[in-house]
Amino acid sequence: MEYRIEKFIVNGYEATVIIPSEPNGEWLWKTEFFYAFDKAEKSLCEKGFLRAYFGISDKYGSPEAVKLMYGFYLEMMKRYPFLNEKCGIIGFSRGGLYAFNYTLAHPETVKKAYFDAPVLDLRTWPRRGEEYGENGLYEQVLKEYGFKSEKEYLNYGGYPVENFDRYFLLNLPTLLIAGDSDKTVAFRKNSLKMIDYCKKNGAPLTYYVKVGVDHHPHSLGNDKDTVKELTVYSSEIKGSDENHTAVLANDEKYIVDFFIV
Numbered sequence: 001m002e003y004r005i006e007k008f009i010v011n012g013y014e015a016t017v018i019i020p021s022e023p024n025g026e027w028l029w030k031t032e033f034f035y036a037f038d039k040a041e042k043s044l045c046e047k048g049f050l051r052a053y054f055g056i057s058d059k060y061g062s063p064e065a066v067k068l069m070y071g072f073y074l075e076m077m078k079r080y081p082f083l084n085e086k087c088g089i090i091g092f093s094r095g096g097l098y099a100f101n102y103t104l105a106h107p108e109t110v111k112k113a114y115f116d117a118p119v120l121d122l123r124t125w126p127r128r129g130e131e132y133g134e135n136g137l138y139e140q141v142l143k144e145y146g147f148k149s150e151k152e153y154l155n156y157g158g159y160p161v162e163n164f165d166r167y168f169l170l171n172l173p174t175l176l177i178a179g180d181s182d183k184t185v186a187f188r189k190n191s192l193k194m195i196d197y198c199k200k201n202g203a204p205l206t207y208y209v210k211v212g213v214d215h216h217p218h219s220l221g222n223d224k225d226t227v228k229e230l231t232v233y234s235s236e237i238k239g240s241d242e243n244h245t246a247v248l249a250n251d252e253k254y255i256v257d258f259f260i261v
Contacts, residue, residue: 003045010075011068016053017080024048027076028259029087031069031102032057032095037116037218040255041090047260050083052076060122061097062144069102073109086111088259092218093185094119100160100167107170112259114175115194116218117185120160123153124189161193168203175206175258177220179213180242206258208234211245221252 002021007014016034027050028041034053045051054072059065076083089110091099096118103110119125122145126137147153160167168174178191185191191209198205208220211231217223220230232248233240240246248254 008075008079010054010072013068013072014055015072015075016055017076018045018051019080020045020048020050022048023050023082025082025084026050026259027052027080027083027087028090029053029073030090030092030095031098033092033218036092037216037222039221040219040252043252043256044259047256049088049259050080052087056098058140059098059144060094060141061099061101063101064144065098066102066105069098070106070109073106084111085109088112088114090114090116091118092116093215094125096120096190097122097160100163103170103172104163104167107172110172112173112175114255114258115177115191117178117182117187117215118160118176118190119185120190120194122156122159125185127184161190164194164197164203168198168201168205171204173206173258174204175255177208177210177218177255179210179215181212182215184215206235208232208236208248208254209242219252220254221250224250224252 004019006017006019026048028044029052041051054069056065056068086109089099089103096115099113099115103113122141126134128138142153176191176194178187180187195205195207197203209232227250229247230250231245233242233245237246
């Protein structure tokens with residue numbers, strides 16, 4: 001596949017865009033970890049999807065981050081007039097905070113959303129303790145959000161898990177993929193809360209839960225040369241749930257199909 005990479009600065013932060021040789025107007029905006037576990041994104045780029053990243057790390061999806069993201073969106077519309085006005089937004093891990101909060105603020109700019117092992121509650125990650133190797137991240141969160149105390153941090157009321165009502169009223173096609181043994185971003189306190197909300201409220205959600213899988217590897221298909229199949233339960237497999245699992249080919253096609261259909 002032929003493509004070119006362009007880099008430019010928007011409001012002091014670097015943007016990276018991968019443009020396929022024959023763009024089809026569709027585009028993917030990955031909010032963090034641009035090149036990580038990106039087999040599905042590469043496959044979509046081969047089909048004409050432009051790939052974009054805006055490097056505002058360590059802002060944790062804060063209100064300021066959302067403002068910067070909208071500025072980047074406007075720049076994308078100006079620079080690449082062939083693009084659809086709505087993107088497919090992708091949030092891996094802490095990138096889920098950016099993708100969720102931006103979509104909630106600017107749903108008119110998002111066509112579909114894909115969350116992968118996302119942080120949906122900043123009270124569950126970053127973890128505190130020397131053993132986790134996440135020193136200083138909690139302090140970054142407090143500074144970025146302007147929290148003056150632990151109480152403000154705990155009672156913020158604006159984390160994604162507290163905004164599912166507003167988000168799912170958007171009726172936006174949403175894909176969630178996560179491992180149920182995630183030791184970094186606790187599955188039951190983040191991804192499972194989204195799944196349970198949708199089941200209880202009849203909200204639309206496409207999900208794949210990888211049984212026995214940790215935070216990494218993200219996505220599907222990146223390690224399919226060594227792991228051919230996964231044990232899962234999914235909204236797409238009739239009768240499957242936490243107690244009734246199924247076997248699924250470890251293939252990025254499920255993500256590709258989500259964005260194409």
